[in-house]
Amino acid sequence: MAELRLDALHKIHPNGVVALRGLDLAVHHGELVVLVGPSGCGKTTVLRLVAGLEEPTRGRVWIEGRDVTALPPQERDVAMVFQSYALYPHKSVRDNLAFGLRMRRLAREDIARRVEGVAATLGLAELLERRPAQLSGGQRQRVALGRAMVREPKAFLLDEPLSNLDARLRAETRAELGRLHRRLAATMLYVTHDQEEAMTLADRLVVLRDGAVQQVGAPLAVHDRPANAFVAAFLGAPAMNLLPGEREGSGGLVRGRGFRVQPAPQQAPRTLWVGVRPVHVALGPPGSGEADARIELVEPLGSSVLVHVRLAGEGETVRVLLGAGARLPRLGEAVGLRLPVQCLHWFDARDGRRIGP
């Protein structure tokens, strides 16, 4: 039985904006599902529908086999970590943590026990008497998390919990969250616009765009086999190169400005995009490989080198990722690009859909 089930959820706002188009999702017990996509794609709407803060226009929400669609948030037994943390500013950390338990009329000893337990787990024990205004951003985030944990809810809803932290803290906290999830074995629905968070934390991820689901699956599966051009470009950094091309003849030859590759899959249409990740492109002398190009920009990143090359005949700019020990090419140098056919992805240029295996 799925812990959380979303059945054909639609949400249309009173002003006519369609926030969500028909989402079907089953989250299993203890699973961490990440909803990822650019801003405005509807991911926060999903969270608010599950929490009960908004009503769906159509569809149902099930929690542990119970239809909660008509229930107010007070009765759903889920916990939410807001992007802004939403800590009660006039209450101490202890009272913030205890609030939900007080609402459910737990005995005082039980409340104290749980609060202290969670505080110990999250390293908040010394901060219990402080107010939110006296805490750092990272500490506030942990209190927000603790407030959710202390309630031992059926599901956790996390709305971009890391986006307000600075870069270094974000990476550390991300790892902590992953460890916490495994320790608690809790069901979590996690929303983010950061594809790196999605890739590293998710058991499964759901890519959303303009309220519509693009793809659902395990991170590596979705990364290695994107269902459309949007997902292909969204996941993975640096982003996948998408080169427009046309199929010529019946031999599966695809030609674009500055490159020619083959063979395209059998059912490929005439206009399509060829996708190849920067890490799969190899540089060689001009004339060797499927494309000719000139070096436009070299960005040494420390552990790798990102090279931007411009395809011959005013073609696209292609990103190439070289390893740390590679020779740094010179600006303006003419090179040849090798695009190994087994690393290529093919997309229909009309609707972006994936073609082939």
Next chain:
Amino acid sequence: MRRGAGRAAAAAGTALLAAGLALPLYLVLVASVTPEADLFEGMAWLPPDPTAEHYRALFTERDFWLPLRNSLVVAAATTLLCVGLGAACAWALARLRFRGRGLLLAGLLVVGLFPQISLVAPLYLLLRALGWIDSYPGLVLPYLTFAMPLAVWLLVGVFRELPLELEEAAWIDGASRLRAFREVVLPLAAPALASTAILTFLYCWNEFLFALSFTLGPERQTVPVAVALFRGEYRIPWGQILAASVVATAPVAVLVLAFQRRIVRGLTTGAVKG
């Protein structure tokens, strides 16, 4: 060089302004303890023989306790009702969605701008029909009507500024709407509620036109009316009038001294936010 001169000029200007503000008050204070005979014979900066005669006469001969009591009762009752009803109304306007919301807020504002003189006649007739002339409700209700628009206007802004997420977090934590209001919204709005209460109290304490029109005798007259209608047997009893002025101002002064920052913030937030 120029900056020094500028600063000196500003300091001088400020001192002048402060003197201008304080001087009349000081003079009244001095006059209130000056014997009647000396009052217009050229007053000194410091009274040579101060007397409490005027204050004594005020409370023993003129029963000034009465208007003080009336003002206190009316102001306190109006303030409590105004803040209570005003807060409820303001929260509904800030948070709930219903048709006519904008119209209601605009309408409330317009009412607060009515010249009160145009309402004296109909209110008089209405209160007379209800038997409320020269009574406490006869003052509390009109005061409430005119203090509430300001209260609602101030509080709507405050409630709108409170992040809805705080209430949502409380709901998810299991608090009912009302409980969330009590435990999260009210404590955070408390300073604004206090400001509104103080401003309402001041309005009631100082109001004159309605008090003059809707009360008939010393039993229910408020302080401003009592002070304005002082009559002497032969001449105007200036000593007592000024003593009464000091007494009338004392509660106000206390409030202002204690809550000056709050009052200023309450007044100016509404104005600056537009």
Next chain:
Amino acid sequence: MRQAARSEVRLAALLVGPALACVLALAVLPIAWTVWESLHRHDLRLPWLGRPFVGLANYGEALGDPRFWSALAHTLFFTATSVALELGLGLALALALHRRFRGRDALRTLAVLPWAIPTVVAALLWRFLFEGPASPANAVLLRLGGEPLAWLAHPIWAWVPILAADVWKTTPFVALLLLAGLQGIGDELYEAARVDGAGPWRSFCHVTLPLLRPVLLVALVFRFLDAFRVFDLVYVLTGGGPGTATEPLALYIFGALLQKLRFGYGAALSVIAFGVGFALALLYVRLLGARPAGAQR
């Protein structure tokens, strides 16, 4: 699905209801009544005449009533003068309070006090200062080499204590409003002006004034409406006298209603007063609010 929306409306009705009922019963209906009454002849001292409908006769009478016109003139004079003085002095006081200095809090408390005391008390205070041949005002006048005046008995000089009382009482409030506006102007703007070579006067004209305009407008409209309704001050200071030399509109209406008991006529005067005040306020807002904020220089 609609249930939540419907219960929201019900909750709103519950919360807004009492306030709305109060305002409707004690403000909106009376206003409507006043307008209706203004179309009738209703003299409580002549009850046998009944309450006949007379259309716009009361308005006609008002327009031909010289005392009405002088009351209106007095009101406009008082309003224009006091508002101008208060805005000017208020701005000066606000600029003074804007700097950080020791005792600023004490000055602020002092500034709020005149605003907070009852208007009646302020009026009595200033009346005391100007009353009689041996008044403090005359003492000052004598010191300056002049002759003592019977201020309050003089149709023109009586305005001095009236204006002084209003300016003394209200300037601090205006100053505080403007101060809030001043504090909203970021320091960077002044720094940028300095870098551009502007001296204190020019940065005042080109940075302070334009950015202060919305607050100035609010202060202007509120003060205008308040001054237009002046009653307490004049009632206590001069009673409208000598004769009717200082009688403002509100006092004239009060007399018509509660002393002469001419409710119909008084109602018509009230409507006119409300109309004029409202129209002028709208005019202000339109005139001064219209220009877009960026259009200076």
